[in-house]
Amino acid sequence: MNDQLTEYRIKKAPYYRATGDETELYEAAYSVRMPMMLKGPTGCGKTRFVEYMAYKLGKPLITVACNEDMTASDLVGRFLLDPQGTRWQDxxxxxxxxxxAICYLDEVVEARQDTTVVIHPLTDNRRVLPLEKKGELVQAHPDFQLVISYNPGYQSLMKDLKQSTKQRFGALDFNYPDHEIEAEIVSHETGVNKEVADKLVSIAERARNLKGHGLDEGISTRMLVYAGSLINKGVEAKAACRVTLVRPITDDPDMRDALDAAVTTYF
Structure with missing residues (x-):
């Protein structure tokens, strides 16, 4: 085992509830080292899926949370000054x-397009990474795979992947699970009973119907886990829902009233 990758190995199996054939498709893609794109709304389980698959395949996972200030050097490396002079840091x-390792670029469209083009030579038959500042051409390790994720419903025309980037990847679509599966996930992750989990999912489903009608995003599975965790710690259900499901996603008074009414309906 490479010592540098020890910290990136997932020690405990992450809980992931498959909703279709995504695990089999990903395994097949990894077997040919196909770069993969995970598309779906925020908080629906894309990151958990990658963690689960990395654990299942026994591969280290290096995750990068992309942002608009991220430069190509943040991805590929830079020269640093130390008492001995300069040294290169990957x-x-x-x-x-x-x-x-598997490299996971989370919300990749948040990065500038001039940053994301550095992945192109790694995502075709070349599988190389030029380090121009260092004058080195890194040949990708046989186990290396690149995975990216983003939320297509949240992107403007200015923040989308170029076709030249998209067409280098296979893609898996993710969405919020069906009611029964989502309730099972919430119950498992938080310890609340099935009845409470059902109510939380029902609130989320109402909110998701408001997406595009006053809400930019619906209530995610991640937010339901937050709510369930507070309820399991003894917080009153309505208060837990206000803190985790309503207040974070909108400041509009009318929309808050509508969501509070949904909470009151079930709790």
Whole structure:
């Protein structure tokens, strides 16, 4: 085992409830090292899925939370000054490519397009990463795979992937699970009983119907887990829902009233 990758190995199996054939499709994609794109709304389980698959495949996982200030150097590496002079430090993408990890770029469209183009040579038959500042061409390790995620419903035309990037990936669509499966996930993750989990999912389903009609995003599975966790700690259900499901997603008084009414309906 490479010592540099030890910290990136997932020690405990993450809980993931499959909703279709996504695990089998991902395993097949990994077997040919196909770069993969995970598309779906925020908080629906994309990151958990990658963690689960990395654990299942026994591969280290290096995750990068992309943002608009991220530069290509943040991904590939840079020269640093130390008492001995200058030294090169690999970025997370280079480390994964060099040593054979799965590299997961979360919400990749948040990064500038001039940053994301550095992944192109890694996502075709070349599987190389040029380190121009260092004058090195890194040949990707046989175990290396690149995975990216983003929320297509949340992107403007200015913040979308170029076709030249998209067409280098296979893609899996994610969405919020069906009611019964989502309730099972909430119950498992929080310890609340099935009845409470059912009510939380019902509130979320109402909110998701308001997306595009006053809400930018619906209530995610992640938020339901937050609510269930507070309820399981003894917080009164309506208060827990206000804190975790209503207040974070809208400041509009009318929308808050509508969501509070949904909470009151079930609790």
């Amino acid at each position: 970025g997370p993408l280079t480390l994964a490519a060099r040593l054979g």
